Amino acid sequence: MNKTTQTVESAATGGAFHIEDIYPLIDGGRFPVKRIVGERVEVWADIYRDGHDVVAAALAWRRESDREWRREPMTAQDNDRWIGSFVPDAPGRYVYAIEAWTDEFATWRHGFELKQKAGADLTLDALEGAGMLTKAQSGGHAAAAIILRQCEDFLQSGEVAPLLTEELKDAMAASQLRPDLTRSPLYPFVADRPRARNGAWYEMVPRSQGKIPGQHGTFGDSIDRLPDIAAMGFDVIYLTPIHPIGHTNRKGRNNAVTAAEGDPGSPYAIGSAEGGHDAVHPELGTLQDFRDFVAACKQHDMEVALDFAVQCSPDHPWLKEHPQWFRRRPDGSMRYAENPPKKYEDIVNPDFSSPDAGALWDALRDVVRFWIDQGVRIFRVDNPHTKPFRFWEWLIHDIQLLHPDVIFLAEAFTRPKLMKGLAKLGFTQSYTYFTWRTQKWELEQYLIELTSYPERDYYRPNFFVNTPDILPYHLQGGESWMFKSRVALAATLSSSYGIYNGFELLEHEPIPGREEYLDSEKYEIKVRDWDRPDNIKPYIRDLNRARRENTALLQTSQLRFIPVDDGNVIAFVKESINQTNSVVVAIALSGDVHEFWLALGDIQVGMAGDRRHVGAVENIMTGERHPLDWGGIRLRIDPARDPALLFRCLA
Numbered sequence: 001m002n003k004t005t006q007t008v009e010s011a012a013t014g015g016a017f018h019i020e021d022i023y024p025l026i027d028g029g030r031f032p033v034k035r036i037v038g039e040r041v042e043v044w045a046d047i048y049r050d051g052h053d054v055v056a057a058a059l060a061w062r063r064e065s066d067r068e069w070r071r072e073p074m075t076a077q078d079n080d081r082w083i084g085s086f087v088p089d090a091p092g093r094y095v096y097a098i099e100a101w102t103d104e105f106a107t108w109r110h111g112f113e114l115k116q117k118a119g120a121d122l123t124l125d126a127l128e129g130a131g132m133l134t135k136a137q138s139g140g141h142a143a144a145a146i147i148l149r150q151c152e153d154f155l156q157s158g159e160v161a162p163l164l165t166e167e168l169k170d171a172m173a174a175s176q177l178r179p180d181l182t183r184s185p186l187y188p189f190v191a192d193r194p195r196a197r198n199g200a201w202y203e204m205v206p207r208s209q210g211k212i213p214g215q216h217g218t219f220g221d222s223i224d225r226l227p228d229i230a231a232m233g234f235d236v237i238y239l240t241p242i243h244p245i246g247h248t249n250r251k252g253r254n255n256a257v258t259a260a261e262g263d264p265g266s267p268y269a270i271g272s273a274e275g276g277h278d279a280v281h282p283e284l285g286t287l288q289d290f291r292d293f294v295a296a297c298k299q300h301d302m303e304v305a306l307d308f309a310v311q312c313s314p315d316h317p318w319l320k321e322h323p324q325w326f327r328r329r330p331d332g333s334m335r336y337a338e339n340p341p342k343k344y345e346d347i348v349n350p351d352f353s354s355p356d357a358g359a360l361w362d363a364l365r366d367v368v369r370f371w372i373d374q375g376v377r378i379f380r381v382d383n384p385h386t387k388p389f390r391f392w393e394w395l396i397h398d399i400q401l402l403h404p405d406v407i408f409l410a411e412a413f414t415r416p417k418l419m420k421g422l423a424k425l426g427f428t429q430s431y432t433y434f435t436w437r438t439q440k441w442e443l444e445q446y447l448i449e450l451t452s453y454p455e456r457d458y459y460r461p462n463f464f465v466n467t468p469d470i471l472p473y474h475l476q477g478g479e480s481w482m483f484k485s486r487v488a489l490a491a492t493l494s495s496s497y498g499i500y501n502g503f504e505l506l507e508h509e510p511i512p513g514r515e516e517y518l519d520s521e522k523y524e525i526k527v528r529d530w531d532r533p534d535n536i537k538p539y540i541r542d543l544n545r546a547r548r549e550n551t552a553l554l555q556t557s558q559l560r561f562i563p564v565d566d567g568n569v570i571a572f573v574k575e576s577i578n579q580t581n582s583v584v585v586a587i588a589l590s591g592d593v594h595e596f597w598l599a600l601g602d603i604q605v606g607m608a609g610d611r612r613h614v615g616a617v618e619n620i621m622t623g624e625r626h627p628l629d630w631g632g633i634r635l636r637i638d639p640a641r642d643p644a645l646l647f648r649c650l651a
Helices: 008-012 104-118 123-134 141-157 166-175 219-231 288-299 317-321 357-373 389-402 416-426 438-452 481-494 537-549
Strands: 018-023 033-036 041-048 057-065 070-073 083-087 092-102 187-193 197-206 236-239 303-309 335-340 342-348 378-382 407-411 461-465 498-502 557-563 567-573 584-590 594-599 616-619 626-628 634-636 644-650
Touching: 041 057, 041 092, 057 083, 057 626, 083 092, 092 389, 104 123, 104 166, 123 141, 141 166, 166 481, 197 219, 197 461, 219 236, 219 537, 236 378, 236 389, 303 357, 303 557, 303 616, 342 389, 357 389, 378 626, 389 416, 407 416, 438 481, 438 557, 438 567, 461 481, 481 498, 481 537, 481 567, 481 584, 567 594, 584 634
Parallel strands: 033 187, 197 236, 197 498, 236 303, 303 378, 378 407, 461 498
Antiparallel strands: 018 041, 041 083, 057 070, 057 092, 092 187, 335 342, 557 567, 567 584, 584 644, 594 634, 616 626, 616 644
């Protein structure tokens, strides 16, 4: 075994280094840590060995598919804690490891200097140090030249000074043998593009983007809507399924078991004689029309996210082509989908326990590849917690090896550990419980959980204020201030958030007693007046503009809550990753007028080494500046006008 690749296990037999308490790690390295390309990745570890020899350490890292390692030195802090960092320069999957070894020349030099101060005879010690120079390996031409020159100076002069220079110490550190080099296990991490961490999502149902009541919308109609959506400042257009819809057991309006003539059915009942997951619904247009839609979104600086729902209508071509992929009941009938007490008679689920499950996996992977070829780079995965975790881990890994820029959002409203498990195994972003968090204490508690270690290193939250399936009770009153408060909370607490179309129009009619929309467009085509009075599009536009102009709002982990003596006002400060931007936010959680004192005296801004206390704040929406008085500022929120205040911090 090459000495430079000696493992922890083999080194242990000869007095290994201990490399422990490593950060960042997820479950001991079982799952990858998530970072953003171009940003510095800090790694900490405790490194020590027996004795008093000088220890050296390096951070080794590479792309998962590469052979060559890149290395950055680690520096010792207090109590054997070492810190190193590197910057991934491209999206993709990486591994890193920590290497430690004895710096024999530095150990000799340290001992020599101690003996020199004590007045000891150093003749043999000097010869010992010079002998080390003759055993140095190639650390590069510059290092070799320094070693040769210093060795010659010592031999010619007999003076020890040439052996004690800093440049020789550095040259030997790069060139000497490392017989006891110890490497930790390899630990995975993923470097994603920035959209993986931040984005404003707009969810739309393409068939409802038309202008004529009762007429099916098209991709062309959806293109016509893009200027309006772009003007609100959204980054991602998320489409509900665009595939052919089955006829067998088609659902009627409001989820009626029997469809009436002309009912379009649920877009989640995927597949008909016109095709399956790799086809588009004929009434929406052609595949070329979809490509045109993707291109039009790009012209507006927006991306397309496609719904990936692993479920089929009874009319899906796979049921005839691959009947072994589906489970039947004892009487031979097809087993339709259920989530008791809910029943989905128009949907059947593939059987992942089928003897032919490997072919099913490949087919689903090929569906994702197909849409990648059409220009899609974001997939919102429907109910991933109902499919095998090992399948998702394989699929995401396989896709991202060839397409490291692809993003997967897990739509899973389920038990917390299942949601976190999906995030660990590879989902880029995750839905959250924000939709139901309304009280100050529960919002604070939930955000502290999401921004603490280790969740902050693998769970990227996406705060949706509503969805086609969920009309939260707090929106059912239709109060403008509440809609504004909820979208402000989502847009400022989380770096990724989303709304479902109609939110900007304050749509709020529920099925009585339930958190579901009455006359849901999951089962019918809607035509809206997107400019009708009392819409909140300008408010959403201003929020998204504030996000784009303040990078502190485009990340989630650097968040700190500020105590406010009002149970219905939540306040917090966020700081950008590079520490160049800090924003303070205060949002009303009730419709009353609120007056309160916001203490900012202990908040510091600025880059490391030049941190200063906040001296003033600037209202992001109005541009007004307010100096701090006695370390804070008195504020007033009138939710009828605006339930949120956003301030940029100034030193």
